[in-house]
Amino acid sequence: MTATFKREIAFNNLSFSYDGCKQVLHQISFTIQKGETIALVGASGSGKSTLLSLLSGLYQPNAGTVTIDDLPITQICPTSLHRLIGVVTQESILFHDTVFNNIVLNRSGFSKAAVIETAQVAGAHDFIMRLPQGYDTIIGENGNKLSGGQRQRICIARAILAGPSILVLDEATSALDSVSERNLQESLQSLIKDKTAIVVAHRLSTIYHADKIIVLEQGKIVEQGTHSTLLAQGGIYKQLFVLQQS
Structure with a gap:
């Protein structure tokens, strides 16, 4: 089924395990309104990337649903889902081809000017x-002729050029130094103001702007709120923040 995105993404009582035994996600429930920027925070193995994989349709939950405008993603045509969601991960996938073709990626109708504009936003x-x-x-x-940070910037430009309604950045800036990452985040803010963004970042300084920050621990949501709210609560998020500041 073809899908559009006009209202919200909902994770409804979602549970998942890779092997049918050990639960990776436990009864996850939250919503993302169209236009919001949501950040996922937690230690390695807390379930952040798994959650994004379920949204992207790479896996199906053992229990619960992921819906876009009340339509379960299991009922959405994969091609339609991929048009809605642009994903950039920390593992940059590039091809033995020109920079231009790696950004365009076999999609027709994009001018050189459009490619340059998106590359500028991505800092590439x-x-x-x-x-x-x-x-x-x-x-x-x-x-392999580029640095890790350069490869990531090209992949970010590729995702931007596609114009998805939902942009997923899973440690997408991990290969950048802190200054470059901050500069890129500032450039992305103007781009995603009319989009829905889901961000996983290891540097908390890059997610202060998020409308909502969701803290995961061992596959469960343990905290959620804005940056200032979570700091005031003095819980896990504040501990992570203080640790990174020291």
Whole structure:
């Protein structure tokens, strides 16, 4: 079934295990309103990436549902779902081709100007122009001629160019230094103000702006609220924040 996104994403009493035994997610419930930016926070193995995989349709929950405008994603055509959701992970997938083709990714109708504009938002344009042939430079298998941060920026530009209604950034800036990551986040703010964004970030300083921060621990939601609210509660989020500040 073809889907559109006009109201909200809902995780309804969601539970999941990879092997049918050990639960990775336990009765997760929350909603994301259209236009909101949501951040997922927690230690490695807390269930953040698994939650995003369920939203993207890579796995199906053992119990509960994920819905977009009340329509379970299990009933949405995969092609339609992929048009709605743009995903950037910490593992940059690139091809032995030009920078331009890696950003466009076999999609027709995009002008050079549109590609340059998205590359500028992703903070990639300047380094691309320093490459031997600029946007026509072959970047090697999986982009091995580029640094990790450069590869991630190209993948972010690719996701931006597709114009998804929902943008998922799963540690998408992990290969960037703190200054570059902060600059990229500032650029992304203007881009995602009319979109729905779900962000997983290891540096809490990059998610202060989120409309809601959800803290996961061992597959359960233990805290949720804004940055200031969670700091005032003095719980796990504040502990993580203080640890990173020290």
